[in-house]
Amino acid sequence: MSAKYKLIVDEIERDILDGKYNSIGKLPTEEELVATYGVSRTTVRKAIGILSSKGYIYQVQGSGIFIRESILKGYISLETLKGFTRDFPNREIESKVINIEVIQADEKLARKMKCDIGTNVYYVKRLRIIDGNTFSMEYSYYNKDIIPYLNEEIAKSSIYSYILDDLKLNIGFADKLIYADKMDEESAKYLGLAMDDPALVIDNTVFLNNGNIFEVSKVIHNYKHAKLLKLATF
């Protein structure tokens, strides 16, 4: 059973994406939402706060709750982090598994993953293709003590769905280091770009709820297609 405020977030999010409020550009007042969902004002405000932090809306004291009209599609959202399916609706997303194997963590990797040297780790190399365009190369490491099993079948569809829905693990948070660099030879080859073309790189460290690291990855994006969208709040 999910929390009430989460159900309200999901419902309002769906309504916004469906364009239910496009004509007026506003949500109902907090008071009305309280009546609609039959919960306390605190619970409504909790849901509203989450939708604000996701970049969907903003509140103006004395005035109301307004829809934030940003282009939410076609860019990688740094807010929702729900994967390509959410960011690229109605687009053909393909994942080619180049390589998948179990290796032992050397000193450098062990330091990054905060695990012991020699820990078994899945190393996965994937090429992502969207609408037929090469989009990104992913070089990922998963701690096998946390993710006990992985295969090409899973890597081809969605590793995250597998972790969340099948392994029932709680993903907590992630550090993302974002920068530009020159393409390396291997990534350039797979992405169909020239060496020394620009690359948009993201180094990820992903933690479970309890603070343990289960994934470290480097994602090299095709600069011609990949753009990140950050909806910031002050």
Next chain:
Amino acid sequence: MSAKYKLIVDEIERDILDGKYNSIGKLPTEEELVATYGVSRTTVRKAIGILSSKGYIYQVQGSGIFIRESILKGYISLETLKGFTRDFPNREIESKVINIEVIQADEKLARKMKCDIGTNVYYVKRLRIIDGNTFSMEYSYYNKDIIPYLNEEIAKSSIYSYILDDLKLNIGFADKLIYADKMDEESAKYLGLAMDDPALVIDNTVFLNNGNIFEVSKVIHNYKHAKLLKLATF
């Protein structure tokens, strides 16, 4: 008079940065914080929630509030958005104002800034230098109806401090589009890089609390020095 939860956020943030909790890696329990600050648990939790979203801490049910040990210095934080002074403490930050003038918005700019064609707009070109290294080129537009006055003196120090402290405007939120591209000729020249070197680009649209756009800008970063840090929460 600032809100209680904001004062608590500031105090705990300072304590964390001062290393007060480094030895144990944990914050006191919510109950203890309630006693320390003499507020309700709801207020403590509001402060804790903000510190979580800023990436300082994470909570584990049944266990406690833990410090999130990420390198918070030397990278541009996509969370705090408090400017270079916060992101690069104890570093020498210099801003060279290349150009500052008032122009009239053409159709394209008017669309971006959601203002009328012909609206007076400040156009500011700045080169940012950190510790003697060329860091970024900023090409910014400010709506003169909202920012009535601007000069080289202000642009040389901090336009944001001026807007917040002197004009007393409430900055609300910002859209940031992040991507990699090849350097253009002008930026390459100022940054001391070659054309076709990679560039880390951010297109910003910045809104006041009430949803009005006061700034649109393009920032071209030196790929050798600029890295963005995003602390995400699921």
Next chain:
DNA sequence: AAGTGGTCTAGACCACCGT
């Protein structure tokens, strides 16, 4: 079982926006 965070309520009062 005890400790600690997660969810939720009902209600009060304040601050800002628009008419």
Next chain:
DNA sequence: CGGTGGTCTAGACCACTTC
């Protein structure tokens, strides 16, 4: 001024971690 969001309280009960 009425409408609407912002802050804050006191307390209840649940869920997870740790021992």
